[in-house]
Amino acid sequence: MIYVVFVEPETPGNIGFLARTMKNFGLSDLVLINPCEIENDAYYKAMHAKEVITNRRTYDSLQDFIENEGIDFTVGTTGEAGGSYNVPRIAVTPEQFAEALNVTGKIAVVFGREGDGLTNKEISLCDVVVSIPTHEDYPILNISHAAAIVFYELFKKEKSYPVEELEEASTIEKNGLLDCMDEIIEKLGYPEHKSKNASLVFRRIIGRAFISGREAHTLKGTLRRINKRLIEK
Amino acid sequence: MIYVVFVEPETPGNIGFLARTMKNFGLSDLVLINPCEIENDAYYKAMHAKEVITNRRTYDSLQDFIENEGIDFTVGTTGEAGGSYNVPRIAVTPEQFAEALNVTGKIAVVFGREGDGLTNKEISLCDVVVSIPTHEDYPILNISHAAAIVFYELFKKEKSYPVEELEEASTIEKNGLLDCMDEIIEKLGYPEHKSKNASLVFRRIIGRAFISGREAHTLKGTLRRINKRLIEK
Structure with missing residues (x-):
């Protein structure tokens, strides 16, 4: 009390x-x-x-x-x-x-x-x-x-958990995003050091952005679609 | 400031x-x-x-x-x-x-x-x-x-952490990123409300990530390359 x-x-x-x-x-x-x-x-x-x-x-x-x-x-x-x-x-x-x-x-x-x-x-x-x-x-x-x-x-x-119900994306969801982006980057024909750097930058941005589960879902949808269109080339 | x-x-x-x-x-x-x-x-x-x-x-x-x-x-x-x-x-x-x-x-x-x-x-x-x-x-x-x-x-x-030298990306650089992503999204064949949502989510994430000028530069390079490959389809 x-x-x-x-x-x-x-x-x-x-x-x-x-x-x-x-x-x-x-x-x-x-x-x-x-x-x-x-x-x-x-x-x-x-x-x-x-x-x-x-x-x-x-x-x-x-x-x-x-x-x-x-x-x-x-x-x-x-x-x-x-x-x-x-x-x-x-x-x-x-x-x-x-x-x-x-x-x-x-x-x-x-x-x-x-x-x-x-x-x-x-x-x-x-x-x-x-x-x-x-x-x-x-x-x-x-x-x-x-x-x-x-x-x-x-x-x-x-309160161990702050603002609203809003759940931050889990590590699994975030890793799913990173994997998806890595697949895209692989198809871009970059030399290896450039691929690595592009991947690292994306990882850092996602890490810092306090991304929500819903946002992770939307962004992953976009990345998947991009990936598919790159394949169809 | x-x-x-x-x-x-x-x-x-x-x-x-x-x-x-x-x-x-x-x-x-x-x-x-x-x-x-x-x-x-x-x-x-x-x-x-x-x-x-x-x-x-x-x-x-x-x-x-x-x-x-x-x-x-x-x-x-x-x-x-x-x-x-x-x-x-x-x-x-x-x-x-x-x-x-x-x-x-x-x-x-x-x-x-x-x-x-x-x-x-x-x-x-x-x-x-x-x-x-x-x-x-x-x-x-x-x-x-x-x-x-x-x-x-x-x-x-x-007080507890010295401010990093790292310069945050300027509004112009960030807007350049967002424009580039919007061009990509446009090519994905989404219905309009989905395009809008995908764009908004990307904007929010970039907004929250306190992205540096160098990171903006790298990410833009990646997005441009993606955009080009989508065009070539």
Whole structure:
């Protein structure tokens, strides 16, 4: 179970955006620590995730929340990853965090104030700190953007298979394509090194193209037809 | 060079959030297609990235932009990844996209309207479509959240791997390939809808494969030779 905790939010709109991105990645348990008033803008920005806000829990402090809910694992987020001299803020990336997180139990992902992030005391309550790699010119992300990235990494990890039902062509289907193209190339009367190169280039392109099963089928149909017409010559 | 294109934005605040997340990940070239009025809220939400908005370019249509700026590679984003039956919207994940993109040249990452995304016509102008895996209950991300995730993947990749020298094939070289393949397909005696589909699939595959200039050259040689042999029949 994953709780999303927002410490002392100052802007209702950010609560709304956070709720929306939570639902986008299948999360529903929002906890607000000593928040600003929840105005209409929070619900407006949440769009189709209003119930995430309605079902929120509220606590006075991060420590209260951790103790009362019996949290097993607390993850802080920070825009200021410390160097080695600032041990509490030594951070992992969202990717490292998602890879490492195979914990069952109650997990809290904690986001700090819009202006000041989490205090050192709050950071010290965390088991791990996550920091998103950003450009040095402007390293501070909006809180809902940071959340979207962390949730995306968690979701990506949890779902072993990404976009839609779309099945990538199997190795067998792809090899079928390559074999077919090789037969065509053989008939072109190339010197051997040129044949080899043409075959290699086609193989690389197919390898890089994330070709779907359906596309492999269509392309193979085309290649077969080409091959047949070359034979009939 | 990476352009970030927002097609027909309706909300100044979203333009601001987009500008902020661009700067967070080291991007600065914003293009707005037929935008709403840029009100104060855009600059307010941009925080320390106001200059991204000030330096924006504006065009009347996506096609105008692509042609006028001489874009080499156009990447669409969509919340509605097609299944295998909707070829134009077959999509790769942000991670797959970032992994494949090791190119120089002018690249455009295109985000659609807040409500309706990109039209089919706009999608058809794209070489590849990126879709973020999300939860089925609420798959539609706020545009700046989607952008943050795509930029994050690009930035992550760029940081960990040096950009290759390998120059991506220019649009002209790629179009040459597509034309050549279309000539071949025409000779295959397919009914029209099959010809169209075969052509589209080839275009998609070439679009997604991040083909280098050298590879385009080799593949074109092969296609030309095939075409010639088909003529001689």
